[in-house]
Amino acid sequence: MSQASVDPSSLRVWKFGGTSVGDLDRIGKVAHRIARAVEDGHRLVVTVSAMGRTTDRLVATAREISERPNRRELDALMATGEQQSVALLAMALLERGVAARSMTGAQAGFRTSDLHGEARILKVETDALERALASHDCVVVAGFQGVNPNGDTATLGRGGSDTTAVALAAALGAPSCEIFTDTDGIYTTDPHAVPSATKLDQIDYEEMLELASLGARVLHPRSVWYARRYGVEVHVRSSFSFAEGTRVKHLSRDKEQSMITESPVTGVALDTAHARINLVGVPDTPGVASRVFEALGNAGVSVDMIIQGVPGDDSSRQQMAFTVAEDYVNEALEAVEDVTNALGGQATVSHEVAKLSIVGVAVGSTPGVAGTMFRAISDAGANIEMIATSEIRVSVLLPLAQAQAALNAVHAAFGLNQAE
Amino acid sequence: MSQASVDPSSLRVWKFGGTSVGDLDRIGKVAHRIARAVEDGHRLVVTVSAMGRTTDRLVATAREISERPNRRELDALMATGEQQSVALLAMALLERGVAARSMTGAQAGFRTSDLHGEARILKVETDALERALASHDCVVVAGFQGVNPNGDTATLGRGGSDTTAVALAAALGAPSCEIFTDTDGIYTTDPHAVPSATKLDQIDYEEMLELASLGARVLHPRSVWYARRYGVEVHVRSSFSFAEGTRVKHLSRDKEQSMITESPVTGVALDTAHARINLVGVPDTPGVASRVFEALGNAGVSVDMIIQGVPGDDSSRQQMAFTVAEDYVNEALEAVEDVTNALGGQATVSHEVAKLSIVGVAVGSTPGVAGTMFRAISDAGANIEMIATSEIRVSVLLPLAQAQAALNAVHAAFGLNQAE
Numbered sequence: 001m002s003q004a005s006v007d008p009s010s011l012r013v014w015k016f017g018g019t020s021v022g023d024l025d026r027i028g029k030v031a032h033r034i035a036r037a038v039e040d041g042h043r044l045v046v047t048v049s050a051m052g053r054t055t056d057r058l059v060a061t062a063r064e065i066s067e068r069p070n071r072r073e074l075d076a077l078m079a080t081g082e083q084q085s086v087a088l089l090a091m092a093l094l095e096r097g098v099a100a101r102s103m104t105g106a107q108a109g110f111r112t113s114d115l116h117g118e119a120r121i122l123k124v125e126t127d128a129l130e131r132a133l134a135s136h137d138c139v140v141v142a143g144f145q146g147v148n149p150n151g152d153t154a155t156l157g158r159g160g161s162d163t164t165a166v167a168l169a170a171a172l173g174a175p176s177c178e179i180f181t182d183t184d185g186i187y188t189t190d191p192h193a194v195p196s197a198t199k200l201d202q203i204d205y206e207e208m209l210e211l212a213s214l215g216a217r218v219l220h221p222r223s224v225w226y227a228r229r230y231g232v233e234v235h236v237r238s239s240f241s242f243a244e245g246t247r248v249k250h251l252s253r254d255k256e257q258s259m260i261t262e263s264p265v266t267g268v269a270l271d272t273a274h275a276r277i278n279l280v281g282v283p284d285t286p287g288v289a290s291r292v293f294e295a296l297g298n299a300g301v302s303v304d305m306i307i308q309g310v311p312g313d314d315s316s317r318q319q320m321a322f323t324v325a326e327d328y329v330n331e332a333l334e335a336v337e338d339v340t341n342a343l344g345g346q347a348t349v350s351h352e353v354a355k356l357s358i359v360g361v362a363v364g365s366t367p368g369v370a371g372t373m374f375r376a377i378s379d380a381g382a383n384i385e386m387i388a389t390s391e392i393r394v395s396v397l398l399p400l401a402q403a404q405a406a407l408n409a410v411h412a413a414f415g416l417n418q419a420e
Numbered sequence: 421m422s423q424a425s426v427d428p429s430s431l432r433v434w435k436f437g438g439t440s441v442g443d444l445d446r447i448g449k450v451a452h453r454i455a456r457a458v459e460d461g462h463r464l465v466v467t468v469s470a471m472g473r474t475t476d477r478l479v480a481t482a483r484e485i486s487e488r489p490n491r492r493e494l495d496a497l498m499a500t501g502e503q504q505s506v507a508l509l510a511m512a513l514l515e516r517g518v519a520a521r522s523m524t525g526a527q528a529g530f531r532t533s534d535l536h537g538e539a540r541i542l543k544v545e546t547d548a549l550e551r552a553l554a555s556h557d558c559v560v561v562a563g564f565q566g567v568n569p570n571g572d573t574a575t576l577g578r579g580g581s582d583t584t585a586v587a588l589a590a591a592l593g594a595p596s597c598e599i600f601t602d603t604d605g606i607y608t609t610d611p612h613a614v615p616s617a618t619k620l621d622q623i624d625y626e627e628m629l630e631l632a633s634l635g636a637r638v639l640h641p642r643s644v645w646y647a648r649r650y651g652v653e654v655h656v657r658s659s660f661s662f663a664e665g666t667r668v669k670h671l672s673r674d675k676e677q678s679m680i681t682e683s684p685v686t687g688v689a690l691d692t693a694h695a696r697i698n699l700v701g702v703p704d705t706p707g708v709a710s711r712v713f714e715a716l717g718n719a720g721v722s723v724d725m726i727i728q729g730v731p732g733d734d735s736s737r738q739q740m741a742f743t744v745a746e747d748y749v750n751e752a753l754e755a756v757e758d759v760t761n762a763l764g765g766q767a768t769v770s771h772e773v774a775k776l777s778i779v780g781v782a783v784g785s786t787p788g789v790a791g792t793m794f795r796a797i798s799d800a801g802a803n804i805e806m807i808a809t810s811e812i813r814v815s816v817l818l819p820l821a822q823a824q825a826a827l828n829a830v831h832a833a834f835g836l837n838q839a840e
Contacts, residue, residue, distance in 0.1 A: 024484050064444050084500050095485060
């Protein structure tokens with residue numbers, strides 16, 4: 001076998017999440033699994049997240065210093081979590097006789113855009129990585145990070161290690177990557193929330209992309225986008241067993257062949273990590289919406305759902321509302337402050353909201369799907385605050401307190417509960 | 421003032437130790453002190469150690485994985501401690517309106533040799549640092565680290581942040597640097613051990629170099645070496661007050677002019693971080709010592725004191741003993757194992773030893789100094805196991821249990837106790 005470059009057929013790209021490397025005992029188990037694969041003749045590139053709740057702790061520390069920590073510095077801080085876990089895993093591998101070495105994202109050639117906290121991978125320069133692979137059985141790459149054009153450490157956003165894994169597979173020419181996590185695959189909805197949820201053997205990139213974007217936290221949306229773009233099959237499986245998980249791949253649109261269920265809906269997602277911002281008392285004149293969303297765009301805030309035109313007490317003044325990720329609420333409020341002040345309105349925040357979504361490749365083309373969803377929600381006693389749709393999904397914003405009942409009802413209404 | 425390069429007269433290079441940034445409150449105090457200096461018109465390059473006991477905790481974690489963690493991986497792990505503290509300090513500065521940014525050692529241009537855990541600074545490429553200084557009031561540089569010729573993170577050894585500070589001053593053309601620490605200067609001996617120790621206003625590089633090498637932990641020996649070589653004055657002072665500390669600089673050899681005490685001894689140091697390794701039953705034939713020390717050299721183990729030729733029971737077999745830093749005991753034992761096995765001897769370790777040293781530029785040229793030291797030790801009831809001398813110091817190895825009494829006695833014998 002050539003030592004100079006990597007043979008894709010023997011190469012495995014694996015990713016372990018924070019729970020899978022949550023303590024030294026688990027890091028030992030991961031090392032053992034890698035050692036077995038090396039014995040079987042594989043070479044591995046393994047990316048890992050920070051141990052357990054490390055990232056949360058680092059962010060909490062930063063927030064003790066500053067309500068809105070500088071994002072460049074926050075990235076520099078957060079990136080150390082993965083840098084610690086890769087060094088520890090490499091030590092554990094070396095201890096078991098596996099020729100291993102760790103690399104930071106920068107060392108592994110991850111070049112990113114400069115949007116701190118949400119950087120995109122622009123390129124993976126694999127020279128150093130391939131050199132390392134030529135002389136090691138396993139290279140452990142810090143997930144979630146890279147270096148931006150200024151030479152600064154930039155992070156890929158929460159769950160970015162999934163993207164790291166897919167990007168590694170794509171850059172090294174591996175046909176697939178395996179995401180080891182604390183669940184054994186992708187379910188029709190979060191099985192912690194709905195115990196009767198059904199595990200899927202496979203799911204189409206498009207559906208997974210929507211589900212991941214909608215708060216199904218098993219995969220990071222950008223990793224799915226990246227996997228679809230580069231045709232990398234993603235195998236999501238348990239780090240605690242050798243059972244098959246769920247394969248995310250391109251599936252035929254012939255639903256009878258490809259779908260595990262008869263339902264037009266493949267998955268239901270509940271997202272509680274967004275807040276609703278209400279602009280009250282803003283005049284109903286042309287250009288107001290564009291000023292608001294321009295200000296948000298300039299501040300780097302992504303808006304999720306938007307509703308406009310609900311009349312307030314004063315019919316010459318409209319109410320506008322939108323949702324943003326909880327992490328961006330302060331930025332969003334500051335961004336719209338000038339506009340609302342100038343217009344005599346004000347911005348308020350509702351944190352107690354949840355977004356419930358159904359996803360399926362045929363959702364848009366199957367009559368009655370949205371109606372079934374809305375009826376189930378209504379029967380569960382929940383009030384719909386906003387609606388957004390695309391070809392393959394329908395999302396509604398609900399009061400947080402009513403969300404669980406609505407999730408159960410919708411999941412059951414589409415026949416997604418496990419067969420008894 | 422030119423923005424393109426750094427004006428040395430307004431530039432300050434500061435270093436804060438781990439205790440000074442031990443928690444967020446203290447980081448806030450450091451940020452406040454920096455902000456005051458910025459208000460006074462200074463630009464600052466500040467290097468900090470890892471917070472509190474962070475480095476110790478990281479090493480302990482690594483040792484849970486491996487009795488002898490791979491040194492490359494240990495470096496990658498340890499370097500994250502300083503990377504966290506610089507990001508947090510930069511955030512605290514930004515929060516106070518100081519234009520600040522953090523840099524890792526690699527980003528700040530620290531190129532090192534490849535001896536992991538004890539790397540030397542080969543060069544500081546200041547381009548990125550000077551660019552950062554042109555647009556920021558304060559650049560916070562991770563101490564203790566750099567990047568080696570392989571592109572790997574390498575650390576400078578314990579206390580290496582002192583060396584980082586001196587190297588920054590030298591590279592940027594600053595005439596001095598200030599080392600802020602938890603004591604208010606350099607004392608005739610560790611004031612925690614001997615409360616009557618006297619603070620020195622100034623001390624010669626040579627004396628400080630010996631004291632630092634001998635376990636006076638206020639400054640890292642390599643930082644003193646570096647300061648002497650580049651003529652950087654080092655001001656060691658308290659991070660908790662604005663009082664003057666001790667200036668480490670080139671002093672005239674005219675002792676009456678330069679020394680604070682009348683004594684030929686400037687300082688007394690006690691070092692408990694070394695262990696004694698005894699080679700028992702090794703034959704008394706030519707070449708044995710060279711085989712032993714060659715093996716240690718190949719393993720990267722620095723030997724401190726050596727004693728040879730103490731006859732054992734069998735007079736054809738000699739006893740040889742040497743001391744090494746505690747961190748290198750395992751490496752040392754492994755390195756000598758082949759030699760001792762081949763020669764029918766064996767290696768044993770004594771951890772319960774301490775090295776007591778006196779230092780002064782005139783120690784070697786003043787008659788009776790060693791005699792005074794040995795008599796004081798003997799009167800204190802301590803047994804001398806080994807002796808080593810240089811022009812400006814005398815060191816003895818003692819049983820650990822007798823070391824404190826010997827320290828008190830020697831410190832008093834040379835008139836170093838504070839005037840009442």
